[in-house]
Amino acid sequence: MDLLYKRRLLLAGVAAGSLAAITRLALAQTPERVIKIVAKKFDYTPSVIRLKKNVPVTLEFTSLDAVMGFNLPDFAIRTDILPGAASRLRFTPDKSGEFAFHCDVFCGSGHETMTGSVIVS
Numbered sequence: 001m002d003l004l005y006k007r008r009l010l011l012a013g014v015a016a017g018s019l020a021a022i023t024r025l026a027l028a029q030t031p032e033r034v035i036k037i038v039a040k041k042f043d044y045t046p047s048v049i050r051l052k053k054n055v056p057v058t059l060e061f062t063s064l065d066a067v068m069g070f071n072l073p074d075f076a077i078r079t080d081i082l083p084g085a086a087s088r089l090r091f092t093p094d095k096s097g098e099f100a101f102h103c104d105v106f107c108g109s110g111h112e113t114m115t116g117s118v119i120v121s
């Protein structure tokens with residue numbers, strides 16, 4: 001193997017490495033999925049949220065009327081939802097299945113039926 005060949009091989013390796021780094025950077029910059037959820041007495045829209053296992057997501061909540069809550073116990077996450085403000089929860093579902101969420105702030109008679117589900121596949 002002559003020196004010139006070795007040098008070309010080295011340059012090709014560096015170029016391939018750079019390309020891989022650029023690809024990783026582009027993947028890292030893929031915008032994260034944000035799911036907007038609107039709460040109003042006594043439901044969430046959407047009430048079924050479909051997610052992918054091990055893919056980070058941001059849930060963004062607003063309320064059209066009262067102070068509400070969002071509690072997803074299987075993933076140990078919750079937030080208050082305030083009228084006129086956005087509440088965000090970022091998490092990465094690490095298990096698949098169907099998981100119930102509910103409002104955990106009393107928002108009036110009917111509050112107890114304020115539920116939905118997260119389906120992770």
Ligand SMILES: [Cu+2]
Nearest residue numbers: 103105107111
């Ligand atoms: Cu409630």
